[in-house]
Amino acid sequence: MTADEIRGHIDPIRDQFAEGRSLILPALKFAQTEKGYLDGADLEAVGEAVGLTTAYVESVATFYDRLYLQPTGRRVISVCINLSCMLRGCDELLSHLTGRLGLPSDGGSTDDGAFTVQQAQCLGYCDRAPCLQVDVGETQGPMSLDDADALIEALRAAPTPDRLWR
Amino acid sequence: MPQRHIVYLHREHPGDMAQLPEYVKAGGYNGLMKALADMEPDDVLYQLHRSGVRGRGGAGFPMGRKASFLPKDSPRPAYVVCNADESEPGTFKDREIMEFNPFQLLEGIVLAGYAIGSNHGYIYIRGEYEHQARVLDRAIAQAYEGGYLGSGLLRSRFDFDITLYRGAGAYICGEETGLLDSLEGKRGQPRLKPPFPAVAGLYASPTLINNVETLTTVPVIVAKGADWYATLGTEKSTGTKVFSVSGHVMKPGNYEIVMGDTSLRELLYDICGGFRPGHDFKACWIGGSSVPVLTAEHVDTRLDYESCETAGTYLGSAGCIVMDDSGCIVRSSLRLAHFYRHESCGKCTPCREGTMWMEKVLQRIVDGEGRMEDLELLESIMGRISGRVLCALADGAVAPIESALRLFRDDFVHAVEHGSPAREPMAPMGA
Numbered sequence: 001m002t003a004d005e006i007r008g009h010i011d012p013i014r015d016q017f018a019e020g021r022s023l024i025l026p027a028l029k030f031a032q033t034e035k036g037y038l039d040g041a042d043l044e045a046v047g048e049a050v051g052l053t054t055a056y057v058e059s060v061a062t063f064y065d066r067l068y069l070q071p072t073g074r075r076v077i078s079v080c081i082n083l084s085c086m087l088r089g090c091d092e093l094l095s096h097l098t099g100r101l102g103l104p105s106d107g108g109s110t111d112d113g114a115f116t117v118q119q120a121q122c123l124g125y126c127d128r129a130p131c132l133q134v135d136v137g138e139t140q141g142p143m144s145l146d147d148a149d150a151l152i153e154a155l156r157a158a159p160t161p162d163r164l165w166r
Numbered sequence: 167m168p169q170r171h172i173v174y175l176h177r178e179h180p181g182d183m184a185q186l187p188e189y190v191k192a193g194g195y196n197g198l199m200k201a202l203a204d205m206e207p208d209d210v211l212y213q214l215h216r217s218g219v220r221g222r223g224g225a226g227f228p229m230g231r232k233a234s235f236l237p238k239d240s241p242r243p244a245y246v247v248c249n250a251d252e253s254e255p256g257t258f259k260d261r262e263i264m265e266f267n268p269f270q271l272l273e274g275i276v277l278a279g280y281a282i283g284s285n286h287g288y289i290y291i292r293g294e295y296e297h298q299a300r301v302l303d304r305a306i307a308q309a310y311e312g313g314y315l316g317s318g319l320l321r322s323r324f325d326f327d328i329t330l331y332r333g334a335g336a337y338i339c340g341e342e343t344g345l346l347d348s349l350e351g352k353r354g355q356p357r358l359k360p361p362f363p364a365v366a367g368l369y370a371s372p373t374l375i376n377n378v379e380t381l382t383t384v385p386v387i388v389a390k391g392a393d394w395y396a397t398l399g400t401e402k403s404t405g406t407k408v409f410s411v412s413g414h415v416m417k418p419g420n421y422e423i424v425m426g427d428t429s430l431r432e433l434l435y436d437i438c439g440g441f442r443p444g445h446d447f448k449a450c451w452i453g454g455s456s457v458p459v460l461t462a463e464h465v466d467t468r469l470d471y472e473s474c475e476t477a478g479t480y481l482g483s484a485g486c487i488v489m490d491d492s493g494c495i496v497r498s499s500l501r502l503a504h505f506y507r508h509e510s511c512g513k514c515t516p517c518r519e520g521t522m523w524m525e526k527v528l529q530r531i532v533d534g535e536g537r538m539e540d541l542e543l544l545e546s547i548m549g550r551i552s553g554r555v556l557c558a559l560a561d562g563a564v565a566p567i568e569s570a571l572r573l574f575r576d577d578f579v580h581a582v583e584h585g586s587p588a589r590e591p592m593a594p595m596g597a
Contacts, residue, residue, distance in 0.1 A: 016329045018243075018369045021351030025334055029293070050351075063353040063511075065335030066293045078294075082255045083455060083501050084412035084487050089592030121337060121505055122255040123294055126412030126487070127419045130592070136296035144592065165296065 001031045003048035010049060023050050024060055028067055029165070036076070036164035037068035065121075066166050073109045073116035074160045077151075078133045081119045084126035088142065093130045094119065096145045100152065114156065136165045169437065172398075173386050173406045174263055174270075174379065175422045184301055186308040189269040195314060197388035198273050201280055202322040205388075210281035214384065216392035218404035222259075223249055223340070223377030224454060224483045225558075226471050233374050235364035236282050242371040246279045246287035247349070247363075250378045251333055251340040253292055254454035255505060257485030259408040260378035262420050264291075264298040267382065268305035269314075274384035276315070276326045282374050285325045290345050293334045302330050337509035341557045342375045344511065355513045356557035379408060399425035403470035407484050411438050414445070414490035426470040430460070433469060434488060445490040449574070453482020455502050456562025458569035459495075478569070493590070495574045496581040499567045500528040506563030517560035520551035524567060531578070534585025541578055544571060 009030040010023045017023065027046045032038050038046075038061060040054075047057045061067045079085075079094045094107070097117050101110050109116040123139045125131040131141030132148075134155065143151075171177050181188035189195070201210050215230025236244055248271070252260040264271060275287040291299050306328055309315040317325040331349055338344045339354040346368050348354030367373020383405065387395045396404045403425040412418045416439030423433070434440065434447060441447065449459050452467075458479040460467065467477040474481040489498060507521040524547055527540050548564045555561075571578055 013329075016327070018371075019350060022331075022349060024351040025332070025348070029332065029334060052351075060351065060353055063336060064293075064333070067334050081501070082505055083451070083498055084256050086498070086501050086590055087413045087487075087489055087493055089590055091589045092592050120294075121508060122253060122257075124252050124258045124261050124292070126256050126258055126410065126485070129412060129418070133294060136293070138297040139294070 001034045001042055001045055003045040006031055006045055006049035020051055024052065024057065028057070028061055032067060033163035033165055036072045036074065036166065037070060039069075068166060071109070071113075072166070073114050074164070075114065075155050076116045076118065076135055076166060078118050078120035078123065079107075080121070080123045080125070080129070080131050080133075080139075082122040084122070085129040085131060088129035090130035093132070093143055093145065093148060097148050097152070100149070115152075135161070169421050170406055170424055171422050173422065174259075174267065174382055174408050175420065176267060183267050183269065184265070184305060186269060186305070186312050186314075189267075193389070194269050194385070195273055195320075197385035198277055198280075198314070199320060201277055201388050202320055202324060207281050207283055210277060210388060213387055213392040214281065217383075217387045217395045218392075218402070219380065219383050219387060219395070220403070220471065221377060222379035222383070222407065222483070224254060224456070224480075226481060229376060229380055229383075232364065232376070233278070233282055235362065236372040236374060237365060238283075240372050242369075243286065244282050244284040244372040244374070245368045246275050246282070246284050247346065247368055247373055247375040248275055248287065248289040248378060248381050249340060249342060249345055249375055250289050250291040250295070250298075251345055252295070252378070253337040253340045254456065254483045254485050255502070256410060256412050256451065256487035257454050257483040258410045258412075259420050259484070261295060261298055263378055263382050263408070264295070265301050268302050269309065270385055271378055271382045272305060272309050272315070272328060274381035275328060276319070277384045277388055278374055278376065278381060279326050280324060282372070284374070285327065287326065287328045288349060288368070289328065289330045290339070290349055291330060291332055292339070293332050296332070299330060299332055306330060336511075337505075338511040338557075338559060341559065344557070345375070346373065353511070355511045356559075358556055399427075400470050400472065402472050403481075407469070407481075409433060409469065409484045409486055411486045411488060413450070413488035414441060414493065415488050416440055416442070423469065426468050426473070428469050429465070430467045430469060431465045433486070434465070438488075441490045445492055447488070448491045448493060449489045449495055449498075449570075451487045451566055452484070453480045454485040455487060455505070455566055456558070457482045458565050459573060461573050494581075494586050494588070495570050495577045496528070496586050497532055497590075499570045500525065500532050502566050503528050503563065506559065510559060510563075514555040514560070516551045516554040517563070520547055520560065521563050523547045524563065528567075531581050532586045534587065536582040536585070538579070538582055540582060541571065541575075
């Protein structure tokens with residue numbers, strides 16, 4: 001994504017912050033929506049738009065789980081693996097999903113670029129455990145294995161979103 | 167004991183409280199109107215102080231005292247920051263408050279701003295709560311349109327703006343100084359304190375930072391009065407509290423109860439429907455995962471700050487994770503150790519290295535490769551972490567595991583001898 005496109009996103013909110021550096025997370029999150037992850041050129045463009053070095057931008061980007069510096073699938077499925085979900089069978093849910101998609105048991109991305117499955121820490125839907133989140137959509141649960149199968153079919157049939165919010 | 171939806175959840179209200187007209191119809195913004203018409207900022211501060219309300223994010227620090235630490239003569243602007251980074255395992259109360267009662271939170275932030283002489287508030291919401299962030303976006307827009315935010319709000323001379331800021335996935339950004347660094351565009355690592363945020367918080371300015379639930383309390387305290395509020399609960403635990411209950415109970419969910427009114431037993435068996443047939447209570451982490459575990463011996467503990475401390479734990483965020491006798495305490499401890507290792511920000515060596523070793527040792531015990539001396543090794547590692555770090559994450563990592571090792575020693579010994587490979591089955595139960 002170009003620095004100008006990023007500026008178009010952050011300029012309207014610039015005056016809400018006493019220091020421009022606060023715009024780095026909104027900028028990174030927006031820059032990521034183009035490909036679903038950030039490459040070196042994106043980090044450079046964010047730095048240019050916010051007024052920071054690329055090295056600094058990268059140091060911030062590597063801190064957060066939901067900023068990706070490696071390619072992801074078109075849809076990212078985050079399966080909560082924390083304690084409340086573990087007690088309700090999330091390990092079985094995760095291994096079912098990864099098994100069905102032919103991925104390593106702890107997650108990964110499919111060869112066709114359709115899906116990334118990853119482990120997530122507590123998503124805050126423990127009352128609906130085991131739960132999972134697709135991209136930044138509302139977290140879903142409790143998920144049965146049949147629900148997981150139906151979800152994969154529905155996502156395969158759905159068009160790729162215009163912007164890949166993660 | 168009944169639940170009492172009188173401060174936060176308002177489930178009995180027939181309308182959609184996430185719409186401004188419904189919120190106003192339900193008595194919303196009475197507190198702000200009263201404050202702007204009849205109260206000086208110090209009067210509001212006094213009411214918060216007098217109410218005894220304690221921080222609902224986990225630390226339980228009295229809100230009025232925290233607000234009173236802000237210097238009155240600072241040349242820099244003061245800020246209100248709402249911590250909506252709810253990430254403590256087992257905690258999902260702020261999610262429901264923001265989704266179904268967002269205006270009460272916004273009103274609370276404005277009132278807090280009025281009390282401390284601030285004109286700008288920030289809500290830092292975890293990136294995973296995009297659904298709730300969109301609810302707040304709409305609520306903030308409606309509040310501006312209705313004159314409940316902006317310059318000269320409610321035709322007064324008071325100006326107040328709220329900015330919603332989305333995080334990007336990091337537990338440590340729920341630690342207040344980690345949150346402030348993240349909001350300032352840095353890696354979200356905790357700061358050395360002092361200075362505390364009250365003196366040098368956001369952009370080195372005086373900052374009042376409170377949890378969603380805490381700030382949502384403020385309109386009720388101002389509208390109905392601190393004296394009314396303080397009649398609820400106990401002397402040291404005033405008001406109601408939302409308990410997020412999850413794990414092996416039949417009816418997990420958020421339950422608002424008057425503090426001190428209810429015991430853990432009543433919460434688990436009467437309110438949450440108890441356990442599956444053939445199973446019973448084994449353990450619970452009552453204040454989120456970062457607190458010492460409780461056993462069946464503690465099931466009559468009253469649900470308030472001081473009773474939890476007497477039982478050897480903390481009320482924390484009241485994210486109550488419950489395990490029945492089908493669960494394995496060693497595997498549960500490993501799962502928590504994995505979490506803290508993953509979320510340690512890396513700034514302090516004892517935490518970064520210690521949480522890694524805790525996970526490694528627990529992993530080999532679960533895998534059946536443990537040695538009896540691993541139990542002492544675990545204790546030794548944990549003893550080298552606590553008190554040697556900048557923030558509470560490491561203490562949170564040690565508390566549940568140190569207590570489990572002490573209270574369920576036989577389970578750990580058994581795991582060293584036999585491992586604990588069995589995976590928890592899918593456990594569909596309850597609503």
